[in-house]
Amino acid sequence: MAHPPRLNDDKPVIWTVSVTRLFELFRDISLEFDHLANITPIQLGFEKAVTYIRKKLANERCDAIIAAGSNGAYLKSRLSVPVILIKPSGYDVLQALAKAGKLTSSIGVVTYQETIPALVAFQKTFNLRLDQRSYITEEDARGQINELKANGTEAVVGAGLITDLAEEAGMTGIFIYSAATVRQAFSDALDMTRMSLRHNTHDATRNALRT
Structure with a gap:
């Protein structure tokens, strides 16, 4: 072109x-x-x-x-x-989790393509109920959000698509990207x-x- x-x-x-x-x-x-x-x-x-x-x-x-x-x-x-x-940087993720942790101990993290392995240690250290999911398409993301909702998750960390879907489902969406x-x-x-x-x-x- x-x-x-x-x-x-x-x-x-x-x-x-x-x-x-x-x-x-x-x-x-x-x-x-x-x-x-x-x-x-x-x-x-x-x-x-x-x-x-x-x-x-x-x-x-x-x-x-x-x-x-x-x-x-x-x-x-x-x-x-x-x-x-x-x-998102590691700091972005931790900052978002800190915000979510002030609201609830039942947190979901939904990221594009793959989950974040390092969060397993974070979950154990702070005794959080942290449910990690990944998605590819918007339909996939919506399915993950619905499953989290059904499992009792109250706050979801992710990109804009994820936070919008979480709030549509009645959960709190925590935006993952920082300035x-x-x-x-x-x-x-x-x-x-x-x-x-x-x-x-x-x-x-x-x-x-x-x-």
Whole structure:
């Protein structure tokens, strides 16, 4: 796919893609980086996001996309633009569990693709009733939430999709991503676009010397 050309003095163009609570966090953190990049929020997910972005790329340049969880993985596998995936840090997980622990001792943790093995030790140390689950699709996530509800879980830690589903089911949803983690994703996206620019500039210079 051909993208509009980039000028050396252009700021990087970053699109954030999210549909749940992450959208608001993206919006807040992007204000810290708007002097370094042109940032556009896209409040869509999965196939709707892919269709919209492909049309947008026909006329606009994008250097990187920032997304998270199952939505981010979906975009990454279907778009030509680099997708920076936000991943919760250990601190994010512990902070979310601490919030949940103030409300109840019956906590569920639902993460994309795989569970977090290190939480087993945490569970034993703090004597928490911690039920870990993983999901791939939204339907899968909904099934996990329904099972947790049936088992008596009262609070669920996870990404925006998970917290929304948990609250729909009458449980408390604890958002897993922190501002620091989202901030790091923006920094990673900027670093990647700068490296790409240096590489492209080097290639252009080398080609010019050959002619």
